[in-house]
Amino acid sequence: MLKDLVKSEEFHLCTYVSSEDGKLWQQCVWSQRGKECTEVAKHYITVAAKPEYHPTLLNIINTVVYYSFEDAYRVLQECKECIPESKEVLELADQCMKNSTKGRFPVIVIEGLDATGKTTLTQSLQEILRGALLRSPPGCLSQWRARFDAEPPLIRRAFYALGNYISACDIARESAKSPVIVDRYWHSTAAYAIATEVGGTLESLPSSHSEVYRWPRDLLTPDLVVLLTVRPEERARRLLARGVEKTREEAELEANNLFRQKVEEAYRRIQDPACVVIDASPSKEEVLSEVLLLIQKHCNL
Ligand SMILES: Nc1ncnc2c1ncn2[C@@H]1O[C@H](COP(=O)(O)OP(=O)(O)OP(=O)(O)O)[C@@H](O)[C@H]1O
Numbered sequence: 001m002l003k004d005l006v007k008s009e010e011f012h013l014c015t016y017v018s019s020e021d022g023k024l025w026q027q028c029v030w031s032q033r034g035k036e037c038t039e040v041a042k043h044y045i046t047v048a049a050k051p052e053y054h055p056t057l058l059n060i061i062n063t064v065v066y067y068s069f070e071d072a073y074r075v076l077q078e079c080k081e082c083i084p085e086s087k088e089v090l091e092l093a094d095q096c097m098k099n100s101t102k103g104r105f106p107v108i109v110i111e112g113l114d115a116t117g118k119t120t121l122t123q124s125l126q127e128i129l130r131g132a133l134l135r136s137p138p139g140c141l142s143q144w145r146a147r148f149d150a151e152p153p154l155i156r157r158a159f160y161a162l163g164n165y166i167s168a169c170d171i172a173r174e175s176a177k178s179p180v181i182v183d184r185y186w187h188s189t190a191a192y193a194i195a196t197e198v199g200g201t202l203e204s205l206p207s208s209h210s211e212v213y214r215w216p217r218d219l220l221t222p223d224l225v226v227l228l229t230v231r232p233e234e235r236a237r238r239l240l241a242r243g244v245e246k247t248r249e250e251a252e253l254e255a256n257n258l259f260r261q262k263v264e265e266a267y268r269r270i271q272d273p274a275c276v277v278i279d280a281s282p283s284k285e286e287v288l289s290e291v292l293l294l295i296q297k298h299c300n301l
């Protein structure tokens, strides 16, 4: 490669000289043209303070985690030509009221990794509270989910973000009539997106007070968000017992324990509303009664 460079008509080269204490470096930029080599610039380089934000943060805000209806909407709008399904998703989004307001009944969101017991718990809660059971993304988007799952994160996550706003419309309507139980919502959208985007270990996650964990101002806020956590060995046992085909992301979660930890930690860091964390490893009955106590405490039910 260097041989090719030397053969080319003109190229730039940098040389570095360190100060005695190694804290300051002098960089000389040389330009070689034919046989002539001239110094064209001189810079001083020193170690800078650690940046306030980890560089991956720039790849998160409004590129994989969206904080307003408009930002997610705009992404799908720009995809209309190459992904025709976007038009139908946008039409559904157009029908939903922006800034949907909650009714007088409580809205309870159940979050957690796969096989932590969300379906089991949400169904029991629906029966006991005589409430409405909703999920995000809503059923009306199911037919396009696989299509958007195959797209790069920018587009895939915009689809899930819009799904939350469409679910918010249903939540607003139903919460005027009865308590509403929601299986996954914005915490899932943000936590999976952040954990996927951030490489490395748990330490690479944006710090707890980072703005990436803030709730979108225009999205209906639930009264209570419960995060179900399960010991890894119990979760593996449940997945195995269930024996259903795993999605690619689920398979990845299983293979990649670190990724699973990052998703869970991102869940825990999301604020306003923060999750109330429950150990869902005990029996179904025990988990249900613990969550019912929580609901009584937080939602005056
Ligand atoms: N508390 C519990 N104790 C033992 N088994 C449980 C408990 N809760 C759920 N299960 C079982 O674990 C399996 C996964 O539960 P469930 O389908 O409710 O999880 P999930 O979080 O909805 O999963 P996914 O997100 O992948 O759909 C099911 O076979 C269910 O019967």
Ligand SMILES: Nc1ccn([C@H]2C[C@H](O)[C@@H](COP(=O)(O)O)O2)c(=O)n1
Binding pocket: 114, 136, 137, 160, 163, 164, 184, 185, 186, 188, 189, 190, 192, 247, 249
């Ligand atoms: N509100 C939501 C719901 C789901 N997702 C994404 C996150 C995972 O990739 C996947 C998990 O869903 P499941 O397999 O449990 O149906 O879907 C999201 O981003 N936002």
